[in-house]
Amino acid sequence: MYAYELRFQRYFCQQKGVSYAAKIFSWTAALQSTSNEQILRLNRSYSVSNIVPNTDHCRAILCIQMSSSLGLLKLHKGLHSTIQSDGVESSAVEVEQTPQPRKLQSANHDNGCPSSVKFTPDIEKKYVHHVYDAIAPHFSSTRFAKWPKVASFLNSLVPGSVILDAGCGNGKYLGFNPHCYYVGCDISAPLIDICAGRGHEVLVADAVNLPYRTDFGDAAISIAVLHHLSTEGRRRKAIEELVRVVRKGGLVLITVWAVEQEDRSLLTKWTPLACKYEEEWIGPGSPRLRSPSAATLESIPETEEKSLCHDNEEKAPEESKDRGLDSASEVNNNSLASSNGKNGNHQEYFIPWHLPYHRAEVSGASATALASGLAKKDDKKGAVVYNRYYHVFAEGELERLATGIDHAVIRDQFYDKSNWCIILEKT
Amino acid sequence: MRLLTHNMLSSNIKGVSNGFPLRLEVEKFIEKEVEFNADFLRNMFPKIEWKALVDAAKTLGYADLPEEADPSLLDSDDFLKKYHHALLELHVEEGVLICPETGRKFPVNKGVPNMLLHEDEGFWRL
Numbered sequence: 001m002y003a004y005e006l007r008f009q010r011y012f013c014q015q016k017g018v019s020y021a022a023k024i025f026s027w028t029a030a031l032q033s034t035s036n037e038q039i040l041r042l043n044r045s046y047s048v049s050n051i052v053p054n055t056d057h058c059r060a061i062l063c064i065q066m067s068s069s070l071g072l073l074k075l076h077k078g079l080h081s082t083i084q085s086d087g088v089e090s091s092a093v094e095v096e097q098t099p100q101p102r103k104l105q106s107a108n109h110d111n112g113c114p115s116s117v118k119f120t121p122d123i124e125k126k127y128v129h130h131v132y133d134a135i136a137p138h139f140s141s142t143r144f145a146k147w148p149k150v151a152s153f154l155n156s157l158v159p160g161s162v163i164l165d166a167g168c169g170n171g172k173y174l175g176f177n178p179h180c181y182y183v184g185c186d187i188s189a190p191l192i193d194i195c196a197g198r199g200h201e202v203l204v205a206d207a208v209n210l211p212y213r214t215d216f217g218d219a220a221i222s223i224a225v226l227h228h229l230s231t232e233g234r235r236r237k238a239i240e241e242l243v244r245v246v247r248k249g250g251l252v253l254i255t256v257w258a259v260e261q262e263d264r265s266l267l268t269k270w271t272p273l274a275c276k277y278e279e280e281w282i283g284p285g286s287p288r289l290r291s292p293s294a295a296t297l298e299s300i301p302e303t304e305e306k307s308l309c310h311d312n313e314e315k316a317p318e319e320s321k322d323r324g325l326d327s328a329s330e331v332n333n334n335s336l337a338s339s340n341g342k343n344g345n346h347q348e349y350f351i352p353w354h355l356p357y358h359r360a361e362v363s364g365a366s367a368t369a370l371a372s373g374l375a376k377k378d379d380k381k382g383a384v385v386y387n388r389y390y391h392v393f394a395e396g397e398l399e400r401l402a403t404g405i406d407h408a409v410i411r412d413q414f415y416d417k418s419n420w421c422i423i424l425e426k427t
Numbered sequence: 428m429r430l431l432t433h434n435m436l437s438s439n440i441k442g443v444s445n446g447f448p449l450r451l452e453v454e455k456f457i458e459k460e461v462e463f464n465a466d467f468l469r470n471m472f473p474k475i476e477w478k479a480l481v482d483a484a485k486t487l488g489y490a491d492l493p494e495e496a497d498p499s500l501l502d503s504d505d506f507l508k509k510y511h512h513a514l515l516e517l518h519v520e521e522g523v524l525i526c527p528e529t530g531r532k533f534p535v536n537k538g539v540p541n542m543l544l545h546e547d548e549g550f551w552r553l
Contacts, residue, residue, distance in 0.1 A: 120546065159466065159470075160464075160466060160467045160470035160471065162435070162471075162474070179467075181471075183435070189541070193537075196537060201428070201429060202539060203436075204539060204540070204541040204542060205543060206544070209439050211437060211438070211542035212435050213437045214437075216435040216474055
């Protein structure tokens, strides 16, 4: 039915006191008979859940769980073998042992592209992509309020404008100004399915690598997207892409969550990334090797048990308190690579999403997430709790990031409803 | 996926110097009537790569567009109607988009192209 090819980025096993594990860094699936949809879903949701060392050759047999529209598939893969499982045929997989597990990653510095941009970091796959895929219908049902600032930006565009929404989620801004032509994209296929079901023109794509011709759009928007990218290089690349795809004179609106939340109590519901996670996933240099079990949430402190419903709600549209950025320049000179904001404020967080049990049953993804430790049950709240990764922006950070972008000038910037916002014009 | 969208899509595989236009193979397409808006069509005209639109429309069995077009045609209602139909009313539902340089296929399923790259395509040369 399908042919799979898997390759590995880094690996280690546990045997004779030596650690071996494997991380899939890419796999391709060639469709032979059934619909594309299954491939789309399979392409995006996988996790290495278990690794069993083969004592003979220090080779690993991987047990990979994938969630898909077909339900839970278990693919057993072993070196020099082809295994039929659940009607899915898998090709042989090679797992090598290497004393230099980082070799593959560091050997590929092309075009001076910072290594932090090259791979979608695990933390984004597990704690952003996977989560939004799993919570898509519920998430979408809570996303309908439109921010007046975004609305006024869209309304200010001349009729006939092509507007590219990169990271459009459930597409709440698509078609907002009916005199314009919108194309939305998101990396979450389930969210894009929701948009398509509403008749929007959408595609599945990655915000750090937009599939559009250079200079085509008249405007681009990135609403609450950049804070899900886990390195500064990737956040910058996403801005460069937004600028690239609009024409000269075209505008780009970017909004991101601010450290400086109007409702300070929200921060108490967030889990600052434990130092070891930050070091491992966000910190400078290559991610450190870790045992497979370290990928679970076991060692992350529980968030405070507070009211469930507040976490998932869009912030109230009232209390719009604009604040100029006159003081932003003061923080411009702060350490460029600092992952923490001024005054040592934490910026890397897990922010919970409570998926009520009755919504969770809709999707087989939650079963997979629970099985693999990516989500937890909270019986008191009757919800499956997912953690979403956020890098919340400090005052001046977005400006600093945008200032370094070629062919772009800052036209406006403001603080609105706990978000930092910026409007760039392509020059 | 409308042909207007096809006209803006480009293969973004690392190392591909010209990923446009994506070749189109269509298994299923549909037509949906869209309100005619001459101003929109005129505004859009300078952005459109005409040959790519003509070729894509032919793939969908619509061969009424002229092979070449210049702005003077935008005064012709007949031309605008054909251009409107090709640009906005033809939707690819099932098929593939093919990178002109690498042959990499991007599936279009239920009208939605999936342009995601594998990790090695985004940032590595094979």
